Amino acid sequence: MRVMRIPPAVVVGVFLVTAPAWARWPEPAHPGDDTEVFTGGEETAQGSAPRRPALAFWKLRLTLRVPAEERPVRIGVLVPLSDGRQDVLGRRTTAPGFHFRETAIPPNLRAEWTAERTAASTATYDLAVRIGEPAVTPIPAEPIASLPRPPEGEAGLAPTPHIQSDAPEVKRRMQRIVGRATRLDEVIWSLYQYTAAFLPAADPPGPQDAVTVLTARRGTSLGRARTLTALLQAAGVPARLVGGLRLGSAGEKRATNSWVEAWTGNGWVPLDPAGGYFATLPTSYLALYRGDLPLIVHTAGLELDYGFAIRQATRRAVEEGEEEEEVALPAGRRPVVRGAGRQPVETHSTYVSEPVASVVLIVDQSVPEAVTDRILGEAHDAAINCVLLTARFESRYFRESYLERLVVTNLALIRQAHLVLVATADDAGLYALLGLGERNVRLDDARIIAAGAMGRPAALMLGSLLYHLVQPGEVVLVNRHVDLLPLWELARANLIDGTPMGEEAARWNIDALVLGEAGARLPGWRRPLMLLWARAVRAQVPLSALTLILILPIIASLVVIARIVVGLETFGMFGPVIVSLAFITTGLQWGLVIFVVIVGLGVLLRAGLQRLRLQAVSRLAILIALVSAVMGGLTLLGAVLGIGPLLNISIFPMVIMSNVIENFAASQVELGTAEALRMTLATLFLSVACYLVVDQAGLQSLVLAFPEVLLLTVAFDVVLGKWRGVRLLEYVRFFRTMRHGREEAASGSTAEVRRS
Amino acid sequence: MIAALRRIRSEVLGINRRNHGYLFAYNPRARYRVVDDKQATKVALAAGGVRAPSLRHVCEAQWQVRRLAARLAAEREFVLKPARGAGGAGIVVVVGRRGDRFVKASGATLRARDLEAHACDVLAGAYSPGGRADRMLVEELVVPEPVLGAFSYRGVPDVRVLVFRGVPVLAMVRLPTRRSDGRANLHLGGVGVGVDLASGCTTFAIQAGHPVRVHPDLGRMLTGVAVPAWPEVLDLAVRAADAVGLGFLGVDVVLDERHGPLVLELNARPGLGIQMANRRGLRPLLERVARASLPVSAGERVALGRALAYDCGSSR
Structure with missing residues (x-):
């Protein structure tokens, strides 16, 4: 089943006026003797500003035209930051012959170009911003x-x-x-x-x-x-x-x-x-800096010419412009929050002017700031360009799809990287990297380090697949969850000192699996299978979706256990299987919320429909209409409140949900509310159990590494289908009466009658 | 406790074993059709000379629904049943009139419109498994004879006889309660009372899986009641099993005041609660019947069943 991708970040119309967390107010910058100051000219207001929409997207380019100079040159420009009103969605710079650096001078950010000497040249600094016009902020009527x-x-x-x-x-x-x-x-x-x-x-x-x-x-x-x-x-x-x-x-x-x-x-x-x-303020106001400061500070006597080119852009151009094939230089050492405000996807980066290497780190957990700082600091000191991308999500499915998006969005970065390091909780990172194979990206000399808890055979299979598809210099696999720092040290030692990965890994007590020219290999008889998967990936088959399909028989077997061995009564056999798949895409919490909301509303409506005395088929059709309306509503709610998992529910199997509602209503009429609730709970319970098993990292890769597992499940189903033992819940059921022996309770009257 | 669990494990027939050991083995797939469709059951029973409540009307198509009320005008009391309904779903019992309204067994009244709507539901397959189109049967209402009738809260009590290879193995009386809304099904909250095959007397009672001693609504002691016409009930059950050709089935017999025992319906997948009502696992009984060489005549098989029950009962 190809599950729907997350739609492009939805613009959230909520602007939070957040108090910036700047630690201290800076000393006012008093330009020294050797600097000249521009404070900008004065623009006269031209009548009343035209009414603009409440959200505007702009692209700005600051051009600095620097004449040839035979002495050290320094130019500093204060550049805008995101605040509650404006969002800087992307920035990049070109500065031939300059060292570029962005320094935080709280509460401002300064971009600095420095050079020992310059030829006549032009530096540019591009920005994409989104500006919202918040409602008039009420001022408290307080003393x-x-x-x-x-x-x-x-x-x-x-x-x-x-x-x-x-x-x-x-x-x-x-x-x-x-x-x-x-x-x-x-x-x-x-x-x-x-x-x-x-x-x-x-x-x-x-x-x-x-x-x-x-x-x-x-x-x-x-x-x-x-x-x-x-x-x-x-x-x-x-x-x-x-x-x-x-x-x-x-x-x-x-x-x-x-x-x-x-x-x-x-x-x-x-x-x-x-x-x-x-x-x-209208959406045409862009704040550049706070404080009574000069906009540009530069070396005295420099005949600097500068100007802002501004054009209004569409949302698409700005937000998806990040995915252009040019190398984006995410600026500074601060998080650049991508897309709609609150997605837990962050980018940190450091950029040096003459890098000896460039590294892309992809992580699926939140990295403490100390670790980020240390890594970026070390990278900077070692003249390594380093980009740290994180995507944190509860649900494995989300994590995987966001990691994959991170990989795809930063394709250009990854192409140029000497080393790509992916540290995830499980095998999600490896799947995300396979996205490179899907796009026929070759990383000819680069190294890949991938860490995450997974079975060794699965790691070997996925790693070989990655190696075969992407053909990097080396793939290093660590098949357990490892902290980012040791992995970074591994990478740094390899890049700077040329220490072989395996050796360095041993020093950090990491059991690494090195795939390469002379490394570990997949056993020969497994290679045809790997080549088959590679074919599939090249043909744009999303492997993670394929595993979801292959995993279905395992879920089905679980349902068989629950029904034959435990004796759980659920609404149908497909219900739990499909609902558990739906949970994979929404995550458990929201999946449960959606299930309860939909079934609850459905049962209420069904009770109302009872009065209308409709035929069963049209009643079901109305229920489907209700379920789809609720799903649409929840999706919109998700969009408005910025709840990612809610955006995904359109694939929540609505027909199954309608069926659950109808089954519930039927059982309620026939067996009473308590029994109907019990069956609903059993269905939900079984779905959650299936979800928990399937969401287990290892399982999906296991199916990929050993597809013959499916034969095993069939054999297992046969055995269970032949099993004649008493179901666990039957013990409970019969125990209530059977624990009383026949004699003890056989009331005297029976015996008397028999005798007579 | 461990002993009780052991006993359950070795003696009680669970659903898994019922399906494998008995349904698959003794009930030919093709014969299910006969018992799953109440109209076909009636035809088969009539062919085998087994008495059943008479069928008054059949409503097969949507267009016949409009005339239903007119056709029912002649009937004072009747039962509406979906032909393929299972577990008592979709059954409406009409016991009289109040003006132009029909009075249900529960005392509620229905307008002709309501009956028609119900008929539409039935025909559309609301009560048939898989939602397949269905027919609606209008049957003569059974008037319970007074002995068991005195133990039922509205509705009609019946005797469920479990017949294996033509031999009756266990039986219970099913009594409607307020909770089961006049229906005798155990899973709806009816009371099941085990009947000793040999003596025809009731032994233990359960409701909703819990032992009870008195009828929850009527307060009468449930045990030690002799079921009237017991030999005929067993005989009827055995002959009904022969008529449909199923090896393992539940036969529901009602005792009508005017006509005596009648076969109400057959169940090719009988529930297992009957073991609780008798406090006796089915497996020892079934295994002995499976080993026994069976007499041809129905009467001898009834006698065998009663003797077995006595044997197993006294060996304990």
């Missing part, structure tokens, strides 16, 4: 005095030469505007209104510090933002400056825009006095 402090601390909210919040004229003006108001919403509103009424700056604008603008009552967006920041701070409301871009106009632009964020106790609320936005 300012009771305002909790921002999590970032107070540092940086202090007066500066440009934001003179302690200047007496600022304080005085603030008091006059605020009057006797003490509530947060009143104070913020009146100060905002006041600065919003300022005139645009004269041409040319004079100095734009808070006091000057306040006195002149006119200023640029930067000046007005500084004024509002100063007034808010003077009133006791933590506030900070935001530098950003107003997206939209075609062509290249250099002008930046400034606005203010005020702290309201549970989040930062945007205020743009120059643009006229209070507590909300």
